Amino acid sequence: MSLKSIAVVYRKELRDLLRDRRTLRSMVVFPLLMMPLMIVGLGKVTRVVDARARAEIPAIQIQGGEDSPGVLARLRSDNKLRIEPSTADWRQLIADKKIRAVVVIPAHFEADIRAGAESRISIFQYEGEIRSGIAAAELEGLFRRLSAETVQGRLAARRLPPSLIHPFEIRRENAASPEKVTGNRIGGLVPYLILIFCFVGAIYPAIDLSAGEKERGTMETLLCSPVGRTDIVLGKFLMVLTSSLAAVALACLSLAFSLRFGGIGKGAAELGLTHVDPAGVAGTLVLILPVAVFFSAAMFTLGLCARNHREALSYLQPLMFVIVLPAVIGMMPGIELNTRLALVPILNISLASREMLTGAWHWPELALIFASTTAYASAALAVAVRMFGRESVVFRV
Amino acid sequence: MISTHLLTKSFQDRRRGAILAVDGVSLEVRPGQIYGLLGANGAGKTTVMRLLATLIRPSGGSATVGGHDVVRDAAAVRSKVGFLAASTALYGRLTAREVITYFGELNGLGRAQLRARIDQLATDLDMHGFLDRRCEGLSTGMKQKTSIARTLVHDPAVMIFDEPTLGLDVTTARAIVQFVRNCRAMGKTVIYSTHMMHEVEKLCDRIGIIHGGRLLAEGTLQELRQRTGEDDMEEVFIRIIGQREAP
Numbered sequence: 133m134s135l136k137s138i139a140v141v142y143r144k145e146l147r148d149l150l151r152d153r154r155t156l157r158s159m160v161v162f163p164l165l166m167m168p169l170m171i172v173g174l175g176k177v178t179r180v181v182d183a184r185a186r187a188e189i190p191a192i193q194i195q196g197g198e199d200s201p202g203v204l205a206r207l208r209s210d211n212k213l214r215i216e217p218s219t220a221d222w223r224q225l226i227a228d229k230k231i232r233a234v235v236v237i238p239a240h241f242e243a244d245i246r247a248g249a250e251s252r253i254s255i256f257q258y259e260g261e262i263r264s265g266i267a268a269a270e271l272e273g274l275f276r277r278l279s280a281e282t283v284q285g286r287l288a289a290r291r292l293p294p295s296l297i298h299p300f301e302i303r304r305e306n307a308a309s310p311e312k313v314t315g316n317r318i319g320g321l322v323p324y325l326i327l328i329f330c331f332v333g334a335i336y337p338a339i340d341l342s343a344g345e346k347e348r349g350t351m352e353t354l355l356c357s358p359v360g361r362t363d364i365v366l367g368k369f370l371m372v373l374t375s376s377l378a379a380v381a382l383a384c385l386s387l388a389f390s391l392r393f394g395g396i397g398k399g400a401a402e403l404g405l406t407h408v409d410p411a412g413v414a415g416t417l418v419l420i421l422p423v424a425v426f427f428s429a430a431m432f433t434l435g436l437c438a439r440n441h442r443e444a445l446s447y448l449q450p451l452m453f454v455i456v457l458p459a460v461i462g463m464m465p466g467i468e469l470n471t472r473l474a475l476v477p478i479l480n481i482s483l484a485s486r487e488m489l490t491g492a493w494h495w496p497e498l499a500l501i502f503a504s505t506t507a508y509a510s511a512a513l514a515v516a517v518r519m520f521g522r523e524s525v526v527f528r529v
Numbered sequence: 530m531i532s533t534h535l536l537t538k539s540f541q542d543r544r545r546g547a548i549l550a551v552d553g554v555s556l557e558v559r560p561g562q563i564y565g566l567l568g569a570n571g572a573g574k575t576t577v578m579r580l581l582a583t584l585i586r587p588s589g590g591s592a593t594v595g596g597h598d599v600v601r602d603a604a605a606v607r608s609k610v611g612f613l614a615a616s617t618a619l620y621g622r623l624t625a626r627e628v629i630t631y632f633g634e635l636n637g638l639g640r641a642q643l644r645a646r647i648d649q650l651a652t653d654l655d656m657h658g659f660l661d662r663r664c665e666g667l668s669t670g671m672k673q674k675t676s677i678a679r680t681l682v683h684d685p686a687v688m689i690f691d692e693p694t695l696g697l698d699v700t701t702a703r704a705i706v707q708f709v710r711n712c713r714a715m716g717k718t719v720i721y722s723t724h725m726m727h728e729v730e731k732l733c734d735r736i737g738i739i740h741g742g743r744l745l746a747e748g749t750l751q752e753l754r755q756r757t758g759e760d761d762m763e764e765v766f767i768r769i770i771g772q773r774e775a776p
Contacts, residue, residue, distance in 0.1 A: 140634045144623070151622040349618030353679070355584050356617070357635035358608040523585045524541075 133366070137359040141367025145341060149371060155336045159375045163329050163383035168390035181262065189214045190232035190267035193222050197237030206278065207235070212270050226258050232267035233257045235275075245282055312409075312490045323416050323485035324459040326380055327478065330420060331455055333379025334372050334428050335448055341368045342435030343444035351526060365432075365520045369513065372428040380420060384413070412489035419481050419498070422505035426477070429512035433519050436526070458482060474500040477508055530596065530718055531558040531581060531687060537589035538576050538742075550576040552742040553590065558720050558735070560686070563713050565733030566722040567766060573742040574722035575614070578691040581720065582612045595687050595718075608636060611680035614691035621665030625656060625675040628664060629682050636683035643682075650678040670701045677708055688712045690721040694728065706732060726762040740770040 149155045191214045197204050208215055216231055225231045236254040238244075244251045255271045258264035287294060306313065345351040354364060431448055438444035455478055461467065462482020469483040480501045487494060519525050538551040551573045558564040568574045579585045581594055583603035592599045595609035619628050626647060633643040651657050654674045659667055664675060680688070690709060694702035709732060712719050723729060729736050730750060737747045746753060746769045754760060757768040 137635065140631070144620075144627075144631045147627070148620055148622050348621070349616050350620055352584065352614065353612075353617040353619070353632075354635075356582055356607060356610070356612040357632060358604045358637070359635045360604060527585070 133360065133362055137363040138367045138370070141359065141364055142370050145337075145368055145371035146374070149337055149340065149375065152336070152340060155340065155375065158336045159333050159379050160382060162332060163379045164386045166329075167325075167383050167387040172390075185262045185266055188263060188266075190263055190270070191216045191230070192267055192271065193218050193225070193231055193234045195222065195234055195236040196239060197241065199240055200237055200242040202242055203237060203278070206274065210270070210274060213267065223256070226256060226264065229258065229261065229264075232261075232264045233271055235271050248286070309491075321463065322413065322489060323420070323482045324456075324463065325383070326416060326420055327423065327455050327459055327481070329379045329383040330376050330424050330427055331452065334376035334424070334431050337372045337375040338428065338431035339435045339438075339441055339444040339448065341371060342432055343438040343440055344435075346436075346438075346526070347440040355526070361520050362517050365517045369428055369432055369516060372432050373424055376424045376428050377421075380417070380424065384417070409489055409491060412485070412491070415488040415493070415498070416481070416485040419484060419501060419505070422502065422509045423478070423481060425509035426505065426512050429509060429516045433512065433516040436516070436519050454478075462486065469494060469497050471497065471500065475504050477505060480504070530560060531556070531564070531592070531594050531720055533557075533577075533581070533590065533592040535590035536577070536580060536587055536592050538573075538580055538585065539588045550742050551580065551587075554739070554742075554744045555590075556737055556744060556747065558718050560718045561713055561716045562734045563709060563719040563721055563732055565729035565736045566720060566739055567724070567726070567729050567736055568722070568739035569724055569770075572724075572739045574724075574739055575691055576742075577739070578612075578614065578689050578720070578722050581606075582610055582689050583607055584612075608683065609685050610687045610689055611683075611685035612689045612691070613676060613680045613693045615693060615695035616691070617676065619664040619672055619675055619679070622663060624661050624663050625667065625671070625678070626660045628675060629678050632679045633682040638683060646682055646684075647678075650681060654678055669697060670704065673697065673701050673705060677705075685717070687718045688720070690719065692723055693721075694723070694725070726766060730762050738766060738769045745769050 149159075189212060193216050194204065194207060195218055197207075207213065219225065222231065222234045226234060234256040236256070238251055238253075241251050241253075253275050255268050255275075257268035283297060284294065287296060345354070355361070431451070434447045434451075435444040438447055458476065458479035459482045462479050462485075467473075467483065469480070469487055473483060474480045474497045484494075484498055484501050488498075534555050535553040536551055536555070537549070537553055540548045540550055542548050554573075554577060556564065556566075566574050566577060576585070580587050580599065581592060583594075583599050583606050586600055594606045597605040597609065599606050619625075620631075623631070629647050629650065630643060633646060638646065647660075651660050654677060656671075656674050656678060659671050662671075664672060667675065688709070690705075693705050693709075697705065706728065709719060709721060713734075721728075721733060733750070735747065735749055736753060738745050738753075746756065748756065750762070753765050753769070757765045759765045759768055
C-alpha cells in the first residue's frame, strides 16, 4: 500500500467529482438548503394549517335537545360554532367533512340535571382531523363549563364551599432543563437526519466512482496503471467518505447558521429545536464517523457489482429503508439503550444520540457502539478491497 | 520483449459453465517488432491482451512482459506497458493535460519530469491547442491523441494495442496506425490485436491467427501466404480457421 498513490487517486477523484453537478447537488446544495427549508417549511406549514383551521368556524349539528332550550340557546350563542340543521345522515356528513362534529343531547337533559339525575352528553368527531378536533374541543369546553356551573349552583344551594369537591390543586411542572426536554423530544430525529445526509452525500460518488467508471470505460484505463488495486480502492473510498462527511458537516453548519442568523427561530421553536445541546450533537457526530465509513464502503462495493449507473441506483436506493427503519425504531418511546441494542447498527446510534442529547452519557455502551460500528465499517472496507480484486466484478460490463 | 508459454484463461459463466477463452497460447514478440494478433470477435484477442497487461490473471501457463512475470510481478509489468484499447476511455470532466498528468503521477513521475514530458508529447502529437480543454468536449481525433499521450506518458518499453481503431473514422484510424509504426521505429515491443485484415497486412511484422482461444497459425505475412497457398489475407485467414473448424 502506498500513501502517495492513494493521495494521487483521491486528488483526481476530488477534482473530477467537484465538476459533477449531481455530486455537488447531493454533497453541497441539498444539505445546505434542506435543513433551513425543512425548519422554515415545516414551521410555516404547521402555522398556516393551524391558523386556517382555527379561522374556520366549524359547522356542527345538534341531535336532540328539543326539551332543553337553555342548552340549545347556549350552543346557538357560541359564536365559535355554526349550527347546521339536523339530518339523519350526520355520521356520513362527519366522515365526508361536510360538518365537523355532532353533539347528541339526551331527552329530558335539563330536567334530569335539575332533578340531580345522571345524564350523558355525547360528542361525535372525525378522530385525527384537526378541524373536527377543534369543533369537538369547543363543544366539550362548553359542556364542561356548564357542568362546572351546575356543580357550583348545587353547592351554593346547599351553602357548601367549592373546596368540598376541589380539596386540593394538582399541578405538573417541568424539572428538566430545556436542553433535556428538547433532547428527549427530538433525540431520535437528529441522528435520523444526519444518517440521511450521510447516505445522500455518499450515494452519487459511490456510484460514479464504481459503476460509473465501468460504464464510461475508464476503469480499464485506470487498472492499466502500476498502482495497486488496494490503493485505488482506498483513494476512491476516501472520496466517497469525504462527500458523505461533507454533506453531514454542511447540513449541521447550515442548521446552526440558520438558527443563529437566519431569522427562522419561530420555525425552530415550533419544532422544538431551540435548545439543542451542542455536546450531544458533537457526540452524535463522533458516532456517525464509523457509520459514514460503513456506508461509503458498502455503497462503493454495491456500486462496483453493478454494470452501470441505473443498476447501481437500483441496488442502492432500497438501502434507504435499511437506514430509515432502525432510525425510526430508535425514535419510538420506551426503547432504551442496552448492551444488546448497542450492537445493532444504526439503531444503536439513534438510541445513543437520544441519550446524549438529553445529557445522559452511558460511556460503556457508547464505547461498545463506537467499537462495533468501527468493526462493521472495517469489514465493509475489507469487502470493498476484496471485490475490487475480483475480475468477475471489475470486468462485469 | 513479450513471451508467453501455454497461456490459458478460463472463466466461469453462470449459464454456460466453464469457458476456455484462451487455450495454451505461446508467442514471442521482440523489441522493434509489431506482432499482429488477428481473430474474429470472441476469438480471445482481448483476453490475451488483458492477460499481458495484467488486468486479469492467467488460469495456466506463463507470460513475461518486459522481463517481468505477469503474475508474480504485475505492478512492474504495468509500469513498462502502455495499453491502448477501444474500450479504454478518458475522464470527461478532466482536461487533456489533467488526464495525462494523472497517469504520469500514477506511474510515479515527478512534477518537473511530468511537465517536460507533457510538453514533449503535446508537441509530438500536436496537442497544444486543446491541452487545457475538458475531454468531454474534444473531437474523436483529439480524444485519441490524448489517449495516446496518456499511454506514452511514462515512456513504456512495451505497447499493447487492443483493437485501437475500432469505431474510428478513417483519418483517426490512420493516425493510430502511424503512431503504432512510430512505436516500432522507437524500438518498442508492440503487440496489436485486430479483426481487420488490411491492418495486419500494412502494419505487422509477424501475425498470429487466433480462433476459439487457440493460436492456430503464426508467421510473417509471407510465411502464412505460402502455408495456405492464398494471396489475399482474408482468404489466408478463412483457410486457417476453416482447417480448424473442418470435421
